[in-house]
Amino acid sequence: MTLWTATLLTLGVLAFSGGAALVPGTVGAAGEEGKYDSLKRFSQVLDLVERYYVRDVPRKDLINGAVKGMLQGLDPHSTFLSVEEFKEMQESTSGEFFGIGIEISSENGQLVVVAPIEDTPAHKAGLKSGDIILAVDGVPTQDMTTQEAVSRIRGAKGTEVELSILHRDAKAPEVVRLVRDAIPLISVKSKMLEDGYHWVRLTRFSERTTGELVDALKEANKKGMKGIILDLRNNPGGLLDQAVSVSDTFLKDGVIVSIRGRMEDASREYRAKAQPGDVSVPMVVLVNAGSASASEIVAGALRDHNRALILGERTFGKGSVQNVIPLSDGAGLKLTVALYYTPNGRSIQAEGVDPDFEVPFELPREEEKAHRLNMVREKDLNRHIENGTSGKDARPASRADDVKQALEKDNQLRMALQFVKRLPRLKDIQ
Incomplete structure (x- = not known):
């Protein structure tokens, strides 16, 4: 299983650290030692800890700590997963x-x-x-x-x-x-902002994301599609195959993402293929600092192919690939094996995707908020007459009300709607 997760499970504590006396006969140049010598040193340290440490620590905990310390020294995303932790990771992408x-x-x-x-x-x-x-x-x-x-x-x-x-x-x-x-497993939400212009929000990339996206686009197509706003803000990433298939939904051909690692089998190129359901209406993609990993793959692919306009703020910058490897005892290893590159050959690692138009998110003006909160209403007056029908047959908020409220609170979404209405169709761009 290959994951792009901006979070999941980084290690931050060394199992063994300096500050102790040297054991005679164990010092040597690391570059001159073979695997056997290194393992011999580890065995000696393990034996000394088990015999002389102030408290009795189970050997399993010592070994796990040593493995964690080894991986922690590599990068923030490589880590050892206990049986429980490995199960939790699987649940976070597939189960409840x-x-x-x-x-x-x-x-x-x-x-x-x-x-x-x-x-x-x-x-x-x-x-x-x-x-x-x-x-x-x-x-x-x-x-x-x-x-x-x-x-x-x-x-x-x-x-x-x-x-x-x-x-x-x-x-x-x-x-x-x-x-x-x-934690809700639904990862795709959609709403029509104006006639023909749809806002499609991806909250993360789980096993069901592409299927949910296709269903949402089918419903949007029934209502008529003139343009799409693909919202990847605060989407921390997820599964690689979902990032590829989501990108492929909007691309007819060309490279989506390439992966380059030290081992030959860790390097691969993913390409788009023309499909009957490909969507070609104008697009704007919304991103911010919370858009990470799989979100950056999608944004980078659509940008490099001039398929969409990227609007918002620079993304998180996680451009590394982790393979999750199950171990024989039910535990797991999450190891960084490669970096990924956008179709133009650019690495996003520690840099992120820059938007075509940088539009910082603006909170509603505080003075306006305070004014609204402090306004006196009838219900605040002493001895006001109670509403005899309060709570009865109250009119639920309409779709138009929801859209209006969303646009009022979100300056980036308002700007995206303005842009997508002015973009030419894909055939005119190409």
Whole structure:
């Protein structure tokens, strides 16, 4: 299984560190030692720890710690997965799991929010890309592995977890209490903004994403399609094959993404193929700093083929490929095996995808918000007459109301709608 996950499971603690006395006869130039000599050293250290360490530690824990330390020294995304952790990773891309719906990464020993998943407790609580998680249930996260943090944050549905959060624009941390819930598996949402212009939102790339996208596009086509806004903001990534098939839905031919690794079998080129259901109407793709990995593959492919206009903010910049390798005992290994490149041969690693038009997201003006909150209404007056029909036959919000509200709150979406209405059709671009 090949994953592009901006979060999943980074390690941040060395199993063995310096500061101890040297054991005679074990010092040598690393470059001159063979595998046997290195393993002999490891065996000696393991024996010394088991015999003399102040506490009795199970050998399994020592071995797992050593493996984690080895992988931690490689990069932020390579990691050892215990049996439980391996199962959790599989559930996060295919089955139901419970938590708060957040993708995290490790940066300089700190746990950083890559993106909250839409319609989850984290999203509803206002957590945003770039927020720093300082503590989980009072336990400091400094140098905590991302997998340990994931294990602490996940839990049974209905239980509570407390996070200490430092928002990007804040001077002091905030304590946020969230109730764990089922993380929604639906990854595609769509809405018609104006006659013929559709907003298609991808929240992540799971096993069902392309199928859900195709269904959404079929429904949109029944209503008439003049243009599409593909929203990849705060989409932290997911499965490689889904990034390729989503891109292929909008491309007739050409390279989608190429992968280059040290081993020959780790290098591959993925190409688009013409299909009856290919969509060719004008497109705008929305991205931001929470758009990572698989999202960047799609944005990079559509940009390099001049298939879509990219609007928003620079993406996260995760351009590495991890293979998840099952081990014989049910555990797993997530190992970085390659880097990926856009059709033009550009690596996105640590750089991201720059939008064609940079449009920072703007929150509604605070003074307007405060004004709306402080306005006196009839219900605020003393001895006001109660509404005898309140709660009875209340008119539900219409689709038009939902669209109006979405556009009012989202300047990037408003701009994308303006652009897509003015773009020529694909045949005119080419």
